[in-house]
Amino acid sequence: MTQQANPLDIAVVGMAGIFPGAKDINSFWQNIESGKSALSDVPPGRWDIEYYDPSNVGAERFYCKRGGFVDEIATFDAPSFGIMPVAIDYGEPDQFLTLKTAAEALEDAGGAKSLIDDPTRVGVILGRGGYYTSGMARLDQRVRVLEQVVTTIKEVIPDVSGDDLMKVRESFRKALGPEHPEAMIGLVPNLAASRIANRLDLQGPAYTVDAACASSLVAIDHATKELASKRLDVVITGGTNHAHDVTFWSVFTQLGALSPSETIRPFDRRADGLLIGEGTGIFVLERLEDAIANNHRVYAVIKGVGVASDGRDTSLMKPKLEGQLLSLKRAWESSQIDPASVGLIEAHGAGTPIGDRTELATLREFFGPSIEDVANEPNHPDRAVVGSVKSMIGHAMAAAGAAGMMKAILSLHNKTLPPTLNCQEPISTLSQSKFRVLEKSIPWESSGSNRIAGVSAFGFGGINAHVVLEESPSSTARSPISTSNSQFDKLYELAGIQRPKVTISPIRAEESGEKVLVMAGDSISELALRLSEMSDEDLISSAKSQISEVPSGTYRIAVINPNQKKLTLVRKIVSQNKSWRGRNDIWISSNPMLSKEKGGRIAFVFPGVEPTFSPQVDDVAELLGHPAPDIESSGVIGFQAAAIITVGRLLNEALLKARVRPDLVSGHSIGELTAVLVSGMIPSSEYDSFIASMDLSRVAMPNTLFGAVGASKRVAQEAIAGLDDVVVSHDNCPHQSIICGDEVQVRTALEKLRKQKVLCQELPFRSGFHSPMFKPYLGAIMEKFHSLTLIEPSCEIWSATICEPYPKDINEVRTLAERHLLEPVRFTELVQNLYEAGVRAFIQVGIGSLTGFVDDTLNSKDVLTLDAASAKRKGLDQLRAVLLGLWVEGVDGIDFNALIRGDITTKRSEYKSERYLKLGAPLIRLGENAQKISRGPVNFG
Numbered sequence: 001m002t003q004q005a006n007p008l009d010i011a012v013v014g015m016a017g018i019f020p021g022a023k024d025i026n027s028f029w030q031n032i033e034s035g036k037s038a039l040s041d042v043p044p045g046r047w048d049i050e051y052y053d054p055s056n057v058g059a060e061r062f063y064c065k066r067g068g069f070v071d072e073i074a075t076f077d078a079p080s081f082g083i084m085p086v087a088i089d090y091g092e093p094d095q096f097l098t099l100k101t102a103a104e105a106l107e108d109a110g111g112a113k114s115l116i117d118d119p120t121r122v123g124v125i126l127g128r129g130g131y132y133t134s135g136m137a138r139l140d141q142r143v144r145v146l147e148q149v150v151t152t153i154k155e156v157i158p159d160v161s162g163d164d165l166m167k168v169r170e171s172f173r174k175a176l177g178p179e180h181p182e183a184m185i186g187l188v189p190n191l192a193a194s195r196i197a198n199r200l201d202l203q204g205p206a207y208t209v210d211a212a213c214a215s216s217l218v219a220i221d222h223a224t225k226e227l228a229s230k231r232l233d234v235v236i237t238g239g240t241n242h243a244h245d246v247t248f249w250s251v252f253t254q255l256g257a258l259s260p261s262e263t264i265r266p267f268d269r270r271a272d273g274l275l276i277g278e279g280t281g282i283f284v285l286e287r288l289e290d291a292i293a294n295n296h297r298v299y300a301v302i303k304g305v306g307v308a309s310d311g312r313d314t315s316l317m318k319p320k321l322e323g324q325l326l327s328l329k330r331a332w333e334s335s336q337i338d339p340a341s342v343g344l345i346e347a348h349g350a351g352t353p354i355g356d357r358t359e360l361a362t363l364r365e366f367f368g369p370s371i372e373d374v375a376n377e378p379n380h381p382d383r384a385v386v387g388s389v390k391s392m393i394g395h396a397m398a399a400a401g402a403a404g405m406m407k408a409i410l411s412l413h414n415k416t417l418p419p420t421l422n423c424q425e426p427i428s429t430l431s432q433s434k435f436r437v438l439e440k441s442i443p444w445e446s447s448g449s450n451r452i453a454g455v456s457a458f459g460f461g462g463i464n465a466h467v468v469l470e471e472s473p474s475s476t477a478r479s480p481i482s483t484s485n486s487q488f489d490k491l492y493e494l495a496g497i498q499r500p501k502v503t504i505s506p507i508r509a510e511e512s513g514e515k516v517l518v519m520a521g522d523s524i525s526e527l528a529l530r531l532s533e534m535s536d537e538d539l540i541s542s543a544k545s546q547i548s549e550v551p552s553g554t555y556r557i558a559v560i561n562p563n564q565k566k567l568t569l570v571r572k573i574v575s576q577n578k579s580w581r582g583r584n585d586i587w588i589s590s591n592p593m594l595s596k597e598k599g600g601r602i603a604f605v606f607p608g609v610e611p612t613f614s615p616q617v618d619d620v621a622e623l624l625g626h627p628a629p630d631i632e633s634s635g636v637i638g639f640q641a642a643a644i645i646t647v648g649r650l651l652n653e654a655l656l657k658a659r660v661r662p663d664l665v666s667g668h669s670i671g672e673l674t675a676v677l678v679s680g681m682i683p684s685s686e687y688d689s690f691i692a693s694m695d696l697s698r699v700a701m702p703n704t705l706f707g708a709v710g711a712s713k714r715v716a717q718e719a720i721a722g723l724d725d726v727v728v729s730h731d732n733c734p735h736q737s738i739i740c741g742d743e744v745q746v747r748t749a750l751e752k753l754r755k756q757k758v759l760c761q762e763l764p765f766r767s768g769f770h771s772p773m774f775k776p777y778l779g780a781i782m783e784k785f786h787s788l789t790l791i792e793p794s795c796e797i798w799s800a801t802i803c804e805p806y807p808k809d810i811n812e813v814r815t816l817a818e819r820h821l822l823e824p825v826r827f828t829e830l831v832q833n834l835y836e837a838g839v840r841a842f843i844q845v846g847i848g849s850l851t852g853f854v855d856d857t858l859n860s861k862d863v864l865t866l867d868a869a870s871a872k873r874k875g876l877d878q879l880r881a882v883l884l885g886l887w888v889e890g891v892d893g894i895d896f897n898a899l900i901r902g903d904i905t906t907k908r909s910e911y912k913s914e915r916y917l918k919l920g921a922p923l924i925r926l927g928e929n930a931q932k933i934s935r936g937p938v939n940f941g
Contacts, residue, residue, distance in 0.1 A: 007336050008308045010302040010470070014109025014284030016101045017238075017857055020068030020277055020393040023625075024104070029410045033441045035471040037395050039264070043071045046920035047246045052714055053098040054260075059250050062260040067244065068277030068394030074242075076100055076919045080201050080897075085915065089177075092135035092239045092517030093917040094196050094280065098126060098154070101282045104234050109284040112200070112298060112842035113893040115234060123204035123232045124193045125222045126282075127215025127239030129398035134248045135187050137921035138176070145924070146172050169924045204232050211460030213348070214280065214307075216401030217467055218862075221305040238282040239402035240909055242919055252276065255317070257352060257584045262658040265422040266349035267356050267430055267437055271325045275859060277394025281402030296795055297680065298472035299498045300409040300453075303337055310462025317640060319355050324362040328454070328466035332366075335468040337452055342443060343433065343920050344383050344417060344453040344716050346408040349388025350395050357427060359456070364433040379429040386435035387420035394868045401457030405467060412471040414683065415451065415789070417444045435479020459500040473489050513542035514877050516884065517562045520553030524590050527555055528574045535563045539720075547896040550887060554592060560585035582863050585881065587888040592910050593840040593862060595890030600840030602665040602886070603798075606648045606654070607848030608641075608669030608825075611763060612871075615847040616645055620654050620875035624901065625738035641670045648674035648846045651868045654879055655845070658898040660886060662843070664805075665797035666834070668850055669730070669769060669825050672800055677795035681806075681813075686788050701768045701777070707742040707750045710759035713737045713828070719749045719756075730825040732849070733856035738763070740771040782818055790814070803829045841889065843868055843882060864889050876900075 015259055016026050021038025022028035031038060042049075042065050053061035076096040078085045081103075082387040088096050102124070109115050116122055123272045124221075150165055150174065185191065190208045197206035205226075211218040223237035250607050252274075259265075259273035289300050310323030332339050334415040362384065370383070389407045396403050411418050419438045426437055444451055451471040458464045503759075517539060521527045529540075540562050550556075557574070559566055560572025566584055573588050618628040629646045644732060648671065665675040677687055689863045706729070713731040716739050720726040723728040726741030726749055739749055750760045768774040792812050801820045806813055834842075841864040844850040851865035866885045870878045876899050883894050894906050 003629045005546060007303045008224050008228055008305065008334065010227050010285050011288040012283050012299040012302065012355045013107045013286055013291050013296045014106035015282065015299060015409065016108055016404060017071060017279065017281040017402070018070055018097060018101060019403055020070055020278035025406060025410065027415065028406065029657060032389065032407055032418045033416060035244035035421060036392065037421055037439060039066055039068055041065050042067060043069050045071065045922055046244045047866065048923050057221065059254055062249050062258070063260055064262050064275070066262040068396070069244070070278055072270065073167045073414055074919055075915060076917055082098060083655055088915065089918055090135065090683065092133050093919050094128065094133065094242045095186060095191050096345055096917060097242065097280045098240045098282065099195050099199055100278045103200065104706065105282040105284050106234065107202070107657060111656065111659045114661065115284070118233065120203040121200055121202055121233040122202040122237045123223070123226055124196045124202060124206040124238045125219045126193045126208050127219040127242055127398045128189065128192045128208040128210060129212060129215055129243065130210045131397070131849055132245050134245060134919055134921045135242045136244050136284060139187060141921060141924055142176050152742060162870055167627060172924060175924045175926055193703070196236060197920055210463070211463045212461060213397055213400050214457040214459035214463045214465040215398035216405065217305070217455065217457045217465035218307055220467060221307050221407070223285055223464065224302055224305055235285045235292065236282060237285060238400040240280040241397040241399040242278045243397065244276065244278060244920060249276065249759045251564050255409065256940070259351065263422055264351040264391055266347070266351050266420055267360065267386070267390050267427055268423045268574060269425050269427050271353050273352055274390065275394040277390065277396040279393065279396045279399045279403055281399055281406045291625045300472055301470045302467060304331040304468040304471050306334065306466045308464050313462065316461050319358040319458060321365065323361065323462050325366055325661065327466045328362065328366045331466040331468050337468060337470070341449060341452045342367065342454055342924065343451050344408060344411055345383065345386045346404040346453065346454065346455045346460040347386050347388050348456045350390055357429065360427060360429050363435060364429065364731040367434050368921045369432055370434055378426065379436050383436040384434055385417045385438055387437060389419060391421035401465065404457060404868050405455045408469055409456045409657065411444065412451050412453055412469060415444045418441050433599060451917055462678055462748065465932050470491045470685055514560055515557040516547055517543040518547065519557040520551040521555050522553055524555050524574060524577050526538055527557060531571050531574060536567050536854070539567055546900055550896070554595065556589060556888040557589040557890050582866065587885050589888050592861065592890030593864065598890065599838065601838045601840045602837045603834055604652065604662040604665045604675070604843050605850050606645065606665070606667035606674035606846045607844055607846040607850050608667070608670030608671045609765060613644065614871045615848065615869040616649055616871065616873060617650055617869055617875040621650055623876065624650065624653055624657070626650065639644050642847060645668060647869065649678060650848060651845045652678045653754070654899060655868065658883055659893055659895045662795060666798040666800065668827055670844065672820060675797055679795055679797050680796065681790055681793040682788050701766050701773065703743050704740065704766045705746040705766050706763040706766045707739045707746045708755060708761045708763055709737045710735060711737065712761040715758065719753050723749055727771050731828045733828050733853040735856050736853070740768065741773060755781045768822060772822060774821055778818065778821060781788065785817055786814055798830060798834060800825045800830045802826050827853055828857050835861060835863065841863060841866070841886065845909030850932060
């Protein structure tokens with residue numbers, strides 16, 4: 001008698017992927033949710049069109065030419081991973097895509113700093129088929145095909161001369177390109193996993209698993225067992241497949257498995273075969289108890305995994321119900337979840353008639369027949385949903401399980417039931433089961449318990465795997481920045497302004513001319529001694545344009561572009577045992593506030609609208625793979641607000657990439673919304689839809705005026721006494737406040753202040769934010785806001801309305817959102833309370849006045865203020881200055897290289913840092929060399 005096992009409870013804390021039509025998991029989900037097909041004709045370079053013949057079913061020609069391909073998005077930045085660029089031309093492309101995707105998944109999980117304590121307890125286990133892939137095919141052309149060509153010529157033309165054969169060899173080799181023996185290690189199949197461990201310095205087991213189409217889920221089975229046994233603490237797992245070689249297509253042609261109609265139709269009675277896809281999907285897993293203890297975001301929880309084989313049968317090709325059923329039984333028994341609670345099955349669903357019918361029979365057998373009340377209603381909402389992502393991307397083979405699992409996890413995470421394409425005429429047995437297929441995505445309503453999904457992957461030869469997933473009770477998504485121009489286009493249209501046509505020349509990271517001097521020691525006196533021993537020339541020459549690593553030591557110095565004048569100042573400050581925080585691009589700390597011993601906290605503060613807005617961030621966007629933000633100074637406040645939020649999210653992503661994570665986030669005015677977004681409280685996809693649906697012209701209110709007052713809130717309140725339609729809308733700092741209200745009355749107050757010698761100025765905004773004047777416009781905005789999903793944030797959010805952390809209760813958060821729009825910004829009090837809460841570093845994640853406000857408010861306190869963007873300095877240089885300031889104050893683990901794109905030496909101009917991978921091995925064509933050979937003494941005709 002077997003003992004009941006405990007549920008696995010393995011948390012998925014990070015994900016990344018590249019699949020047809022989707023360069024990342026967010027675009028992958030958007031395609032799924034919208035029902036977008038990413039299938040296309042085979043692109044040039046994968047295989048030659050000569051192989052296509054719709055009337056042929058032999059080994060040498062293919063009757064189908066459609067599938068799923070990633071050629072347009074498969075890029076890799078070799079230098080950033082310390083890999084010679086030549087390696088990517090001669091190695092297997094899946095190795096580089098898995099490395100890139102694994103790094104992205106770790107970053108999505110919060111970065112190695114927050115996730116990995118002991119690299120010896122981090123493993124890499126990937127599903128990868130033993131298919132004939134493009135790197136090996138290109139080697140085969142050099143070794144076998146060339147010799148076959150020469151041998152055939154000799155046999156057909158016995159009198160051919162040795163010189164002519166040598167010409168053939170030389171021309172063929174020239175077409176192949178030079179040999180690179182040093183790159184041949186890239187053809188070893190298990191390097192798909194080992195290269196990740198090597199480049200990311202992970203010292204647990206690293207290996208690949210081949211279980212055909214079930215490879216990804218079998219790898220995940222291995223990963224969960226390693227975690228459950230506590231042999232490992234973190235596992236990077238998933239699957240990869242980028243095999244579109246002609247030999248692979250030939251196998252599926254001869255098996256008759258490809259769709260003659262070139263359409264993949266899972267669970268449709270018209271289904272006639274599959275389409276070949278590809279992709280890489282990576283998951284970062286850790287035990288749920290550890291994820292909760294470490295406050296890691298959890299996408300979903302793996303509750304059970306089951307693996308089984310079909311056993312003996314008449315054919316290795318024929319799927320067997322009993323084997324599939326056993327894998328489901330093992331997974332659900334392990335999960336200790338009632339199968340009746342399932343809401344979604346992401347099926348194998350490859351679009352082959354016998355495969356789909358067998359799988360539906362398996363589902364009916366395991367989950368039971370349809371409920372009597374809905375037996376005659378195939379689309380009844382009480383039915384669970386079954387689907388297959390293969391209808392959108394094709395059959396990704398060894399990565400198919402990873403694609404299906406990613407789809408199911410994102411469905412749980414986004415509480416959405418996804419559609420399946422091309423199933424307008426379902427197989428009749430579908431209605432006899434408990435399942436239905438959706439044509440469009442719908443909200444996944446909860447019955448009060450956690451949502452549950454199952455994922456299947458069934459491989460050739462009868463290897464079957466199934467995973468049971470449960471939604472996370474507290475998932476906090478981080479989606480990439482949307483730089484779509486649609487919301488800006490709409491805003492210009494509504495405002496009646498012609499959109500300017502702006503051509504932007506991006507600034508590349510490697511063009512930076514700034515050099516940095518960094519020093520560290522165990523005491524200030526040690527630093528003073530070293531400074532006295534070294535001449536200015538020696539110190540200046542030791543400054544570097546790229547910081548590959550920083551020295552160790554508690555007390556630190558950083559100087560940007562050191563010169564004699566700066567070094568004289570540095571020596572003076574150090575000799576006086578003082579701190580110096582950023583003026584003249586010098587950082588020195590005699591009391592590192594952010595060290596582990598001192599425990600100072602870091603706050604990201606996001607700015608609001610400013611009179612001028614021109615941050616230099618194009619190079620940051622380029623580094624992160626985003627379009628340059630659409631920045632244009634405009635009197636349309638809604639446009640500038642949208643751009644400010646985009647820039648804030650961009651800079652936040654860059655700081656996270658450099659392993660700088662805030663202890664809390666806050667914001668000033670519209671910046672508080674940016675803080676909410678980066679915390680994950682509002683899913684980015686919903687926010688973007690929210691903004692796109694709003695009439696942004698409403699934020700411009702006639703007859704309303706803001707006035708900046710160069711004095712405290714008290715002085716401003718005295719000036720507006722007796723003016724009923726004016727309020728103090730912003731208490732920014734002891735020497736600045738803002739009043740808002742009726743245009744005439746605001747000007748009256750400003751004139752009164754000028755007579756008192758108080759500096760004041762009208763501001764070019766007419767929104768009425770943070771005042772009762774905005775109340776008539778509140779209804780439509782809040783109605784849309786109340787429709788947004790609010791989830792637990794990834795870190796504390798502090799409100800400038802109540803000057804304390806956001807409430808835990810969702811309804812209280814919604815109420816606070818209303819108050820935020822109608823009540824004053826109490827930034828002075830917020831800063832004081834943040835200091836009392838232990839914040840010692842305030843990073844303005846954007847461009848604005850917030851660091852000045854903080855300095856004015858805490859002028860007698862020991863704090864660090866840093867600006868993440870500047871109007872005068874390149875974006876990456878400014879971010880590096882932020883990293884230097886944090887490092888000097890005791891922050892360890894910063895990745896300075898994360899904000900350097902590739903090799904910045906002069907060699908950089910010889911090649912593009914990020915390059916498209918060679919995914920195919922097309923026919924070798926000799927071109928003009930063939931004509932030169934044919935004009936020789938031998939007649940090749």
